[in-house]
Amino acid sequence: MLGNCLPLPIYSRVPSTDGARVRVLVRKIAEIFEELANTGTLADTNSDEGIVRALYRALSQGDVHPVSKLVTPDLEWWFHGPPSQDHMMRLLTGAASCDSFSFEPVRFFSQGSKVFVEGKHSTRHNVFWVHIWTVKEGRITQLREYFNTAVLVTDLKPNKPSVEIVSSYPCTTIWQSQLWKSKEGKSLPGFILAV
Structure with missing residues (x-):
């Protein structure tokens, strides 16, 4: 086509x-x-974003074999949300099957070694999520996972700011989730990550 x-x-x-x-x-x-x-996308696993896209593709196809090549065995994982929503960890550890929850990525954004992915799980009540992956030397080393939370990532400068500097220095937005409002117009709780 x-x-x-x-x-x-x-x-x-x-x-x-x-x-x-x-x-x-x-x-x-x-x-x-x-x-x-x-x-629907370039299958470039030479880039950090390509590696993360390959992981979602493998999970959506129920193919767990590529996962061990894409993710380090000592993956550092942070989860913010209800314990009942930690679907990715259950998938990556084999505690749940790939058809138990479908991650539908909507938007990808790369910044350095970080890949931001925003998506949803379509049900009667949409579940929105944000994954922030860290890729080093061609493998995923860290996942920060946020469920039903609007995420804003800012660049806070200088490295060791005082209270006076922070209040006068405008933070630069690196990335902001776009799915923060539901169809009903309800907004999700906000979460700010400063790097």
Whole structure:
């Protein structure tokens, strides 16, 4: 479907000094469009975001085998929410099956080694969640999980601020959850992470 978006005469706009290079370029572009059409996203596990996307993809397909390659055995896990909602830990430890809860990622954002994922679980009462993953050397080392909470991540400077400096220094927003209001217009409790 997406392949139809690629203009066929793309090679005619490139100087014809090296036809082989042009054909390779066109083939690479076609492969990218084909991958987008098949997966809805680039399956790039060379990037931190790609690694996290691969984890969600494996969990959504019920395939737990790639998880051990993506997540370190000593994963540091922080959970903020009702104990009944710690679904990710149950999935990662094998205490629950992949079909017991479906994580539906809505938005991904990467900042350094952190990958922010905001999503929901569609039920009669939507459950909103935010996962903040840390990826080091190609593997996930930490998860901070927040359920039914609006999350705001700010950059608080300088490194060791005094009360006077904090009150006068505006914090820079790095990332803010967008699903903070339900369809009924009710807002979720706010949670601010300062880094």
